[in-house]
Amino acid sequence: MHIMIAGSTPERRNREEEGRTGMAATCPNCATDVAMEEAPEVSEVIACPDCMVELEVISLDPVRLGLAPEVEEDWGE
Amino acid sequence: MASRPPVVAVLASHVRLEEKLIFRALAARGCPRVHVDDRRLAVCLDGARPEWDVALNRALSATRRVEVSRLCEAWGVPVVNTSQVVATCDDKLATSLALLRRGVPIPPTAVALSPDGGRQAIEAVGYPAVVKPINGSWGRMLAKLNDPDAAEAVLEHRRALPSPAQGIVYAQRFIDKPGRDVRSVVIGDRVVAAMHRRSEHWVSNTALDAEPVPCPITPRLEELSLRAAAAVGGGALAVDLLETAGGELLVSEVNSSMEFHGLVRATGADVAGRLVAHCLEVARSA
Numbered sequence: 022m023h024i025m026i027a028g029s030t031p032e033r034r035n036r037e038e039e040g041r042t043g044m045a046a047t048c049p050n051c052a053t054d055v056a057m058e059e060a061p062e063v064s065e066v067i068a069c070p071d072c073m074v075e076l077e078v079i080s081l082d083p084v085r086l087g088l089a090p091e092v093e094e095d096w097g098e
Numbered sequence: 099m100a101s102r103p104p105v106v107a108v109l110a111s112h113v114r115l116e117e118k119l120i121f122r123a124l125a126a127r128g129c130p131r132v133h134v135d136d137r138r139l140a141v142c143l144d145g146a147r148p149e150w151d152v153a154l155n156r157a158l159s160a161t162r163r164v165e166v167s168r169l170c171e172a173w174g175v176p177v178v179n180t181s182q183v184v185a186t187c188d189d190k191l192a193t194s195l196a197l198l199r200r201g202v203p204i205p206p207t208a209v210a211l212s213p214d215g216g217r218q219a220i221e222a223v224g225y226p227a228v229v230k231p232i233n234g235s236w237g238r239m240l241a242k243l244n245d246p247d248a249a250e251a252v253l254e255h256r257r258a259l260p261s262p263a264q265g266i267v268y269a270q271r272f273i274d275k276p277g278r279d280v281r282s283v284v285i286g287d288r289v290v291a292a293m294h295r296r297s298e299h300w301v302s303n304t305a306l307d308a309e310p311v312p313c314p315i316t317p318r319l320e321e322l323s324l325r326a327a328a329a330v331g332g333g334a335l336a337v338d339l340l341e342t343a344g345g346e347l348l349v350s351e352v353n354s355s356m357e358f359h360g361l362v363r364a365t366g367a368d369v370a371g372r373l374v375a376h377c378l379e380v381a382r383s384a
Contacts, residue, residue, distance in 0.1 A: 035248075036243050053187060062113040062117070062118065062133070063113070063133065063135070064110065064111065064113045064133070064135050065113040065114075066112050066113075066114070072302065077112070093159060094142050094159050095159050096158045096159055096236075097158075097203070097234065097236045097305075098158075098336065098353035098354070098356055098357055
């Protein structure tokens, strides 16, 4: 297959992964531990409960958070 | 199609509530899914078709969204929605022309291809007028112009913006709607749900905190929604409508990559389930 996904691979989650809960990761902005009650998804955007900055889940194993990108001009429905 | 469950590729930039609901709907049907972040997609154009039975285009960027559908079509992977539908919906002028061609009522609309002709376009629809970016979303950069002074100010700002697309002046007569607009969701040949978006502000958009409340699907709303969806090419679409003081419905836009968390909250409709069922139907009939 000649599809290249930069930085990750197409994700095919199984039942075990779907069941993961109770995860936490560090906010890259304020270093707070951000707890996630539901199993996070790659590319999910969440807010840091402490500094309120928007964060994006960039990996699951381990869970890592990056700063979510700013809204761009052509984003939307 | 083989007897195995179809593989549904969800091409999504961000996993919002909508995408989570879609993933759950896929899991409930036993469908494996592939989540591809369109921001990270790189493709050899002479490469093999990916092992997807159908693709659901949820790209957040209008620029990438149309290319996602084009790539899927080039691979022979059926995609919801098609590139033609995405291109039409992501351009307000193209949408308006498509609606007019099919006799779907829209607010009086005029366009100027640069700010130089903007004043004429605005005055053709009359004050108060609303000027919208031709390719914008979420209620951004809308301007309500009550008089020529406001028009001059907005056109001057438009001249200063770096994007040539922002130089196009798309003007509509302001519709003094009753504190709400209407959004209906068309999937395939059915209107699956509708809501009012209530707001004290003249812009009713859930991205701007409008309150979603259920809206009855009247025969007129159903008919107009289906005609509007068909006019842009059909698929899975959100149709936005305005009510005039006289009770007439006018279609203001059609969205090809709908957000539906507000609608689900207001109506409880299983939009994600319908969307997945539609994708599977598209895969079956391909």
